[in-house]
Amino acid sequence: MSKQPARRNLTLTIDGRQVTVPEGTLVVEAARQAGFNIPVYCYHPKMDPAGLCRICLVEIEKIPKLQIACNTQVADGMVVHTMSPRVAEGRRGVLEFLLLNHPLDCPICDKGGECDLQDFTMSYGPGASRLTEPKLHKPKAVDLGPTIVLDEERCILCRRCTRFDDEIAQERNLVVNERGHHSLIATADGSDYRSYFSGNTTEICPVGALTSKAYRFRSRPWDLSHADSVCTQCSVGCNYRIDSRFGRIMRTFTRENTAVDDGWICDRGRYTFNYLYEPSRLRQPLIKRDGEHQPATFDEAIAIAAERLRTAARKGSVGIIGGGRLSDEEAFALQQFAREVLGTDNIDHRVGLQKYASPSRHEARLEDIDDASLIVIFGAITPEQAPILDLRLRRAVARRHAKLLFVGPYKPDLPVPCRHVEYTPGAIAELMEQLADVVHHGREERGEGFVAEIAQELADAERIIAVHNGRDPGAIEALEKLMDRLHDYDHPVGILVVGATGNARGAEAAGCVPNLGPGYAELGRSGMTAAEMFAAAADGKLDALYIAGANPALTFPDGELVRRALQRVPFLAVADQVLTETAAYADVVLAAASFAEKSGHVTNLEGRQQAFAQAIEPPVHVGSDLRILAAFAQTLGKEWAIPDDADALFAQLRHVQRAARPRSPKDPLPRPRVDETSLSSADQVDATHQRFTIIPVPRLYAGGGASAHDPGIAAMRPAPFATFHPDDAARIGVVHGDMVRLQGRGGSIDVEVHVGPQAPTGVALVLADMPQAPVNRLLDASGFGSATAIKVRSVAAAPPETIEVTA
Amino acid sequence: MTPERERRASELVARYPESQSALIPFLQFCQAHDGYVTQQAIHDAAEIAGITPGEAESIASFYTLLFKEPVGKHKIQVCRTLSCMLRGADELQQHVRQRLGLGNGESSPDGRFYYEEVECLAACDRAPCLQHNLEFHYDVTPEDFDRLLDEWRASDPGVSMPAE
Amino acid sequence: MARFEPVLLRGIGQLDLTDIENYKQLGGFAALEKALREMTPEAVQGEVSASNLRGRGGAGFPTGKKWSFLPKDGRPRYLVCNCDEAEPGTFKDHLLLEQAPFQIIEGLLISAYAINAAQIFMYIRGEFLEGFRIFKRALDAARLQGYLGKRILGTDFSMDIVVHRGAGAYICGEETAMLESIEGKRGEPRLKPPFPANAGLYGMPTVVNNVETVSCVPHIIERGAQWFASIGPEKCPGPKIISVSGHVVRPGNYEVPMGIPARELIEEYAGGLFPGRRLKAIQPGGGSSAAIFEEDLDTGIDFDSLAAKRTMLGSGGFVVMDDTTCMVRASQTLTRFFEHESCGQCTPCREGGQWVARMVSRLEAGEGNESDLRVLSTINDTITGTNLCPLGDSIMPFLSSVLRRFPEEFADHVREAGCPFRVGVAASMAS
């Protein structure tokens, strides 16, 4: 870790109180430490001081003019007054100016009750306005984009929002237009404010200028109850607060945990909760009778499912899938259910391409990104799969001069400079080995060329962080060996693995894999992996499947296989919050609680176990996965295996997990077993380009889980698309916006054509995880697929009319 | 981008240590041909500067000599600040408005004239003064203006806000 | 009284000094030769420091001292010349640009040599299109004759000047806003610290100097610091161009020794007031300065004497107003100016400035009220001194000074629901 030179401590006096702080501290922060809150509008601790609003004026002895506390650094012996008459006068002046043309529509403003303009005016403002002419007017209720509404009259031009978009998101789409008092917050003419982080601006806007569409006019802040929760939409695990009123969620709010989220959350995390109130939410269990799902009671559903699972278990012919969308306690309960109640090791949480959810060694923390000098992203599409982690990357690159190397099949859209190394399965492992070799042999023998260049960058880096997606076991091993080498040569290195699901790491650590028990305990035996269970079921060799909080019909790479398996297996039970594609096949569907409706722990991608509290009650016939599993255990006479008590389970889990941290290179964590089909090989790439290689690409708002049913998120979901290289598009005669049918091994999907240079030639980048166009129809179990492009005539026609086959 | 604009852009980018410095000169160059800063120019400029179109627009909107929408070809800008006011700017403004039939910031419907009252033009010793397409005219009396207007009416300034 | 022998304006009006041969005939480029061939950069800097030259852009900061702040850390340094002149009542740089471009070029080259600059940027106000063309031609001529470019005059010194045109914003005259503007951004002043000497243009150490300031440099080198320092007051010596406008018989740029009394400037140089008129107020240092009055006519025109009168020399824009002038109307043009030119970053300047301008406009239109008068007389304390840059601090000085001096005139506008001077203004226009 790069060392900052030790900073001197300085002592100053603020309002008569002595306070000692490190050199370089701003007066506003020093005052906070001394227990005085200096009012601020433009200042935000996560952003550079801007000195715009001037509300933070303080008096400093020996300096004639009032100074701004937000850009004045402390000095030894400095004497600061934050409440003197001059300061009061200065603040009153600034507030009077800010209120001059303010519409004072507080009764209908969402910020009412938590607005800094209201609060500071109350504490420091003038009693009455001296404005005697009509107020100046500006646009109100400006639709800024899919998530945000802007009231320019309420805006005090503190620029926190534009600075957030610039300094934090690095996207720079939200700007100030015009100048002087005509200044307006705006986007480029005719364009929307589209950002995965837009919701944060509504939080940091000190007034009611930026409000979120999801929360507008819905509640008053003093009517809300709060629950400290953790977002589980991805594996970063941002801390947030769920605000509810009369048992209904109204909004979510950041709950800063600097080490994890730095005080931000992404829009998917922030806005995914209204699906709970949609008709598609499962409010009670379903039982399939004569091919139709019929409502049932909780007890009925449990009784039927328990019986069928027991029968299959007796024959040793049962499989359990899931865990990555459950809490740690529930994942633990799920493997207890498999191993202790049903007596099988056929359990796996891996229903996508991810094989490993943790590094076996060199574990890094999210905060390590901040000090990294070189960041190697290995296949993970961080802006889409871990947006808040991506913010850290952006900051490290844009503001701390870290270098970014992206190793992947295509280059994702990143707002910061990034060097792309093309990833060809197989070849990449070789490259890593070469690099390890070169690093080992030292500077002199590095030679020239591409490998040498990268090796040089590695050798020059003070601290290296690798972020991978846990997918390609061969390549990951090679990467880890390279890290071993660098580590040997005293380079601090660290690895982060972006989870495929919100609690992938928790599920892995709780033992939801066929060969490892809780705490990565090696069992010395193994059940079937998910892929093997699907293969067996499709072959008629598995009698029952229980799937908890997973949607393999959409996420499992070989869609054709999984659909066959789900159809063929004699008994299928699924627990979920909505009727997913997978649940649609089930004989028994259990209605499961959401994270807001239960409490427990989740483990984020860096292995941090975080507690979340229950915010609201679930509907009557809805049970948490824990309650469902405990009910099964009880029905099957093994209640000792799964107590219906999260605290008790957590205590057990903690006990077995003690030793579960990744260890040294000599003693790495054991790996979950990987089946044959998952190993990718280089020769699968079709060099003739007669067909298109399919690479599924993730998007934040895609996915087949609960978020797909959220009206807010649904509005932002992209339409299914395939991106072709311009040369390919020209060759097959399609243009941006055309519809094409992609025909693959397990069926076809219709997608819109995008054209862009990010697609390598011969490749179609196809949006993943979209129920209306499941890319897994085109893929095999290794995630590899190819397709012919079939051009269609009309964009609007559905189903598309086939006229011409080109490839 | 036209080849001419591309050439200009690369010339400008080469002139400065950082390419964003080329932004304003490039917009001025485009405006000299298009009459105002078009959305196309904003997008081209953003690309040259390596910034977002939103940023380019924000920057352009800061400067009063960059026009965000089409304005009359003859741009008449009369000074209104103190020194000119002391020596007859009010009368001149009144006269010009009336002759052109335009208020401050307005363009004639035929797109030929644009009138604006502007801040001190640094020609206070020869007040009142005005600029016509950035060309100075000093000590302008109403009669002088009438003469000038006749000349302008008879001419067509291909380039209304010259860049160089 | 003998007229001061002009230094900066020498030859202007007699010779076409946009012709390089004429400039050379007057001794042009001799100082550059001397500096490059006979002096080290340190020696040039020493000479400028010894001359006590203070910046002519408005703040009057000692030029030698400003140069000495540059850190010696090997980073490239930039010299930026401020030709954005837009301060109301100021028009000297405009003249120097159009009529003495080689003097600017020579001054810039010597200054760049002194501070070891990597590059010179000349920022020319967007409205000065003609001046821009003249300057570009001058650069070409200088380059042809070896005064610019690689190995100037056969020495090891190479230098080039990049000309950057403004696009309409007074605030870009403020030095950090100018740097932003050259960088292709909104011309918004930067929060300080850091100062340009440490982190200026493109983050590099940078000096910004005014056109008139750099125009002084060749003369200091040629004739010596002693000569320069002996003109006018010890602490702010030298020749100074004062732009005289308003109600005088001969408005114009006059080069005078620093410190001459205001009375002499008006009477000896500018031809005095119009017959039968009385002096009412003078704005001695551009639109940002507080007014002085009849009783101040013996005040010396220099940085320190005017500061003692709670106003400033500023940019040297000297605006004379006689008794036909309505002080509310005068204030209106200036408050409207600052409202129009505020960048809008900070609250007091953006909101306060807009409010003041509206109040003054209403008073002038006869729609003002008592409350406006009360607000105007107290608002100075909350607008002035609380801003991010000096523009906000420039809104109130003139208004406050004339309101203090002529309170009844403001009150009359309320009482009579209109401007009592409307006739007077017309009369002044007729003259």
Ligand SMILES: Cc1cc2nc3c(=O)[nH]c(=O)nc-3n(C[C@H](O)[C@H](O)[C@H](O)COP(=O)(O)O)c2cc1C
């Ligand atoms: C609002 C504002 C406008 C200014 N305009 C100008 C200007 O037009 N020309 C100028 O030389 N200095 C101007 N200045 C002063 C500059 O910031 C800077 O002090 C000056 O260019 C330094 O040069 P000097 O040291 O040679 O005087 C302005 C300052 C402010 C605050």
Ligand code: SF4
């Ligand atoms: S919208 Fe809010 S955050 Fe943005 S500038 Fe206005 S007040 Fe500040």
Ligand code: FES
């Ligand atoms: S908080 Fe200090 S100026 Fe805004």
